[in-house]
Amino acid sequence: MREDGREGERIAKLLARAGVASRREVERMIVDGRVKIGEEVVTTPATLLKDLRGVSVDGQPVKAAEATRLFAFHKPAGLITAERDPAGRPTIYTALRNALPPGAGRVMPVGRLDYNTEGLLLLTNDGEFKRLLELPATRVTRTYRARAFGAVTQAQLEELIEGVEIEGMRYGRIDANMERRTGRNQWIELSLTEGKNREVRRVLEHLGLEVSRLIRVGYGPFALDELPKGTAVEIPPKQIEIFRKSLGAKA
Known part of the structure; x- marks a missing residue:
């Protein structure tokens, strides 16, 4: 039983856990009328259920959640x-x-x-x-290695620890270190926890660098x-x- 006294969990959460889709995608499915309990169309992702018995998506019964893989x-x-x-x-x-x-x-x-x-x-x-x-x-760290062309100093990279604003978009703390440099080419390692769209490329381009290769080498542990x-x-x-x-x- 939940802390508010109601039993069960939100159907969107149960369907996400069962691997139907992400919770956000499941919520869109519900809005589109694609989810039913028996013959009744589910109208809100806040519907509470103890399990997924009788639930279908696009007319197909939903299987119980399997162990996380x-x-x-x-x-x-x-x-x-x-x-x-x-x-x-x-x-x-x-x-x-x-x-x-x-x-x-x-x-x-x-x-x-x-x-x-x-x-x-x-x-x-x-x-x-x-x-x-x-x-x-949850602040899960994403770690990248970037090969970039241009001029940058370790001091400039260390300033990213305070975050940076680019064209009205605020990017949080980035831990960046120069790995090695050959002429104007360098490999830079960057660790961050936000993972906004094209974050690493935009931040390095903001520093005047041209990214020629970007590799994610870690996600959490x-x-x-x-x-x-x-x-x-x-x-x-x-x-x-x-x-x-x-x-x-x-x-």
Whole structure:
């Protein structure tokens, strides 16, 4: 029973946990009248349920939530982080057909990587876990390596620790360090917790740099390491459990 005395959980949360879609996408499905309990159309994502018995989406019964699964995928550049692209460009799901192990089921990307950005992309079957990983409030660190052309000093990079405002958009704390430099080319490592759209590229361009390659090498405690490009590996349940506890979330 909830603290307010009402029983059950919101249907949007239950459907997300069952891997139907992210909670935000489930809420849109409900608004569009695609979710039913029996023959009755659900009209609000705040509907409380103890379980998903009798619930259907687009006329298909929803299965009970499975155990949370998490996969690390080395996304190559040149793929869209979406199920389909109106322009017809290849998506991550094109590569995932061969990268994921048999029986992986439906998975959703945790956050996004731009078309030209490569590296670690986490995938999960649990929409609630996806939301937990993405929320700025949980402050999960994303770590990137950027190859950039231009002139910048370590002192300039260290100023990013205070955040920066670019064209009215405020970007929070970024921990940036020069890895190595050859002439006007350099590799820079950056760690941040917000993950706003194109954040790393915009911040480095603001410093007068031209980014030629961007790789995400870490997301929370999960690292890209030596995972070959275009392949995926499942993260052991024990690691997921430890990570959830570190966030103060219930397993």
